[in-house]
Amino acid sequence: MDIWKLGAIIWLFKSHVEGRAGIGKFLTSFVDNERKPTTVVFHGICWNNSVKLHVMKELSKAGIRSSQSMSKRTSLIDHTVLLLADLNCTGTDELIINASCIAQATQRELHRLPYRWLVLSDAPRSGRSSLWDPFLVDSELVLATVDGAGYTMTEVYKPSPTSPAILTPRGTFQHVLTDTRPHRELFRRRRDLMGVPLTITNTIQESNSSIYHLLQEDSLELEHDLISKNSYTLAKVAFLTLNATPVATFTNSFGYLQNGQWTGVIKELLEYNADIGTNVGMSQSRLKQVMFLDPLDNGRARFIFRQPALSVTANIFSLPFSPDVWIATGLSSFVAGVAYYLSTRLIKTRAEKGTVRDAYLLTMSALSQQGCEVQPRHVSARIVLWVVFTSMMALYAAYGANIVVLLQAPSTSVNSLATLAKSKLALGAADVNYNHFLFRASSDPVRNDIAKRVNSDKGPKAFYGLTEGVEKIRKGLFAFHSVVEPVYRQIDRTFQEKEKCDLMELDYIGYAAFHVPGSKKSPYLELLRVTFKRLREVGIKSAVNFRFEARRPSCKESIAMFSSVGITEMRPVLIFMAYGVALSVAVTAAELLVFHANRYRLRQRRVAVQLGRI
Structure with a gap:
């Protein structure tokens, strides 16, 4: 009798092991159907070690990794985790609901993507069961219910924490897995x-x-x-x-x-x-x-400003020609002076005795398109003078044409935060909350300099309303930081067409x-x-x-527009004239000093001669 009981126990145990071991084929088919890298983690499993070992061998033969626990992993491979649970095991319900902290994860993280769940059950579960409360639309849980010799799969999720769970068919497994999902993409299903x-x-x-x-x-x-x-x-x-x-x-x-x-x-x-x-x-x-x-x-938030005129950032009177042209002009003037001097000295007459001073005074007069009291009378000297004036006239025409263009051209010197910080432009920002936080002390020295000019600790702070800020942009030499669309909308309303052609914007924040x-x-x-x-x-x-x-205003009248020339544009010329006046005064003083010194020397010589006679 005892032998019969022992045989029955062994037979029941063997049937149980073989039944649970059959889960290996189902798991293999399920993972293959997922078509993504998967690591099966036994979570909430009460099977004995022999069953677990048999299932792991089945998975390993199919090239699928498995683990009895989920060790600490980086978020880069969390998407491979498939948590396997068995509701027939005692305490699995509470384990799923509480989602004990595996791999340092929080309760909510385990129920959400990228983690996936496969829950085994011998009996169907109601959609109103509290077991599904944590599984919302971003979760992926499949309930596999035993159906004869196979399984019926159901996808379970809740649209919101307060709504009942939605159970949708996922497929069946009867030696072969059948996927009945209308779409594989989670988005299209939910x-x-x-x-x-x-x-x-x-x-x-x-x-x-x-x-x-x-x-x-x-x-x-x-x-x-x-x-x-x-x-x-x-x-x-x-x-x-x-x-x-x-x-x-x-x-x-x-x-x-x-x-x-x-x-x-x-x-x-x-x-x-x-x-x-x-x-x-x-x-x-x-x-x-x-x-x-x-x-x-x-x-996007940017500094918006009108590029300053070229005359503000550079000496426009030196820009028409390259340095090589200026050097060539100087050498030509020198050669012309030598040629004129030689032409007047080789043929010596009483009517014309040229000096080096006269030669270069005449050459400089030709270079500056001015007249000179020195008038050559010899034919060779006149030919030299004619060639010099003709050449300088062509050079002067090209120079004058370039100056007219440069007087109207904006500069491109302010093209980065570094050049903006060093420029003569006044800086300001829209009087809104984000700018007050933005223009604070920064570890970046360039941004820190700009922030101090806008949000000064000592002087007045440069925060303006939209209308006032755009008007300052229109007047020039002012950069205004704001979201660009409202600024451009205001510019379209208030700017003349020619004032829209030199607009520039710079990114201060650094956000794409x-x-x-x-x-x-x-x-x-x-x-x-x-x-x-x-x-x-x-x-x-x-x-x-x-x-x-609002799009950036387009420039429609960039060709036929002219602006007046003021003190700013003529500043280099006025400085040059001031230097010339100072030089002329110095030369006059030197000439007077030399004249009186020579006069005094002659007087002393006469006195010495008279004393010698006595």
Whole structure:
């Protein structure tokens, strides 16, 4: 009798082992059907070691890695993890719900992508079971229920924490796995959120009326809070595409770290009061707190200014010719002076006795297009003088034509932050919250110099309203930092056409573009990320951006425009004339000194002669 009981126990145990060992073929087929690198982790498994060893051997033969526990891994390979659990084991329900910290992960991270779950069960589970509460739309859980000699697979997730779980067929396994999913892409299977509210927090810091116009989407007062209006419009389109209910909240800051606490948009996302926020700039500190998605608005903050006239940054009277031409002109003048002197000295007559002084005085008169009292009478000297005046006349015509062009031309010397910091341009910024945080002390010496000129600790601070800042740009020698679209819109209204031709912008912040920040606690970020890309691909993003953004004003009258010449343009000439006057006074004084010295010497000589006679 005892032998019969022992045989029955052995037979039951053997059947149990073989039944559990059959899971190896199912796991192998399931992983192969995933078509992605996979490491099977036994999580919530109460099988004995012989069964585990048999299953691991089956997986190993198929080239699939497996582990009894998940060691600490980097986030680069977390997407390979497939957590295997068995609901027939005691305590597995609580283990799944609590998601004990494997590999230093938090409770929420284990239930979300990139982790995947395969849960085994001998009996179906209800969609209202609390077991599925953590598995939202960004999770990937498959419930495999025993069905005879095979399994029936069901995909389980919840659109929101308060809604019942949705169970959709995944396929069956009867020696061969059959996948019944309509689409393999997670986005295409879960893009219907069934009215779940999605929230965007919008930054309003320029005008309180922006809240009304933003919600109405009436494209009015676009000079205020343009980035928020554009971002909200596109975010609302994305929410409706996912069949979600758009919800808008508001804050007065893009989000900065103050006294160890985050403010504005970043704070709202950290506290999960919103899923995404208005476009903000990327920084290392923000990347640690939120996840950045695609940029919705193309807005950018820049220094905008009119390039200063060339006469302000350079001596335009030396620019018409290159240094080689100036050297050649000087050598030619020297050779012409020598030729004239030789032509007057080789033929000696009483009527004409040339000197070196007369030769070069005449050459300099020709170079400056002036007359001279020295008039040659010999034919050879006159020919030399004619050649000199003719050559200098052609040179003077080319010089004068270039000067006219250069007087109208803007410079290109201010083309970087370093040249802006050293330039004579006054600096200012729009009087909004982000600029007050932006222009603070910086470790970069160039940016630090610019910040001190805008946000001075000793003198008045250079923060202006949009209208005043644009007017200062129009008057020239002023650089204004702001979001460029409202500035260009105001420039179109107030600038003359010729004043739009020398506009320049420089990036102070260093952001390539502003991006949408998302809360790391939100389960909808992956759906929104794909939706934003689709809006860009089909052209909706471009169409909405075109409604809100102002393009850089085009220059239509750059050819036939002339400006008056003032003291600034003539400054090098006036300085040259001042040097000439000073030199002439010095020469006159020297001549008088030499004249009186010679006169005194002659007088002394006469006195000596008279005394010698006596």
